[in-house]
């Protein structure tokens with residue numbers, strides 16, 4: 552009943568393309584954010600001399616910087632995930648659930664090319680945990 556649908560070379564090629572495109576997007580985003588962060592750094596020196604509000608001294612700037620740093624961190628994390636997925640493609644382990652080892656559904660991989668777990672495991676594995684009552688008895 553459990554028929555594994557091994558990913559076809561064509562499917563892998565398509566996923567790799569998606570991953571590479573997203574990687575390029577994320578790299579560009581990360582670079583833009585870094586630039587913005589360094590520009591904000593420059594600005595905060597200038598704003599210092601025009602404090603007409605009393606608290607205009609770069610309070611907003613540091614909020615922007617925090618936001619940009621957080622976004623930059625997210626983009627870098629995403630790039631790591633994409634690199635790991637590309638590595639799995641070249642290792643021929645792409646699409647294997649890291650928890651149960653089953654093939655992750657194609658539709659799921661198409662929606663989320665960096666997915667490392669099948670839907671069951673992602674949901675906590677409730678549907679697939681049928682291990683014959685191990686640990687069922689309360690050990691009082």
Ligand SMILES: [Zn+2]
Nearest residue numbers: 648651669672
């Ligand atoms: Zn799984």
